[in-house]
């Protein structure tokens with residue numbers, strides 16, 4: 001008989017279930033299959049009602065995240081051969097409300113992301129400024145934010161973050177990392193606007209520096225380092241604003 005592997009998937013249908021229920025599937029083991037390939041096999045061949053998200057299959061869109069044996073992972077870049085012959089348990093990303101099966105509601109994250117204006121803000125635009133031209137940037141200026149620009153909004157860091165689990169109002173790792181990304185872009189002039197959000201009660205100071213966000217980040221964005229640097233920048237800004245009498 002061909003090799004097989006067992007996947008236990010947490011199911012939840014809001015129209016029928018009052019709580020999550022595990023369902024196990026034993027499927028053929030293919031050593032070059034990702035977990036997402038296995039889920040696609042189950043959906044195509046075994047149970048078409050299984051709900052989960054995916055799009056790019058190449059660790060770019062950030063939509064296929066779920067808890068794999070208790071750890072937040074991208075399932076398109078996590079392979080069965082890492083676990084075989086042991087069983088794999090799949091649950092929806094922790095710390096988010098579940099919509100159905102492995103699909104979570106990301107509205108809270110999207111709202112927080114928008115609140116820090118993750119785009120380049122030009123404040124002192126002159127009337128005659130040619131906005132069709134490029135804003136030039138040196139390689140070293142780009143290095144200042146490049147690492148954080150790799151974030152794909154997969155929210156694995158939120159599923160790993162104990163502070164977000166305890167305090168859902170916390171802005172959270174990816175949003176602060178992306179704040180850092182734009183604040184440190186030489187073309188941007190929006191740091192003061194974003195400071196009102198990141199330095200507020202539910203901003204950087206809620207982070208207890210556990211570092212699990214950095215551990216699980218599939219793109220090595222190092223959100224924990226970005227948060228700690230943002231704390232330093234916020235404290236320095238506050239100090240100089242007091243010295244200068246600015247609010």
Ligand code: FES
Nearest residue numbers: 056057062064076
């Ligand atoms: S399917 Fe796009 S990141 Fe996995």
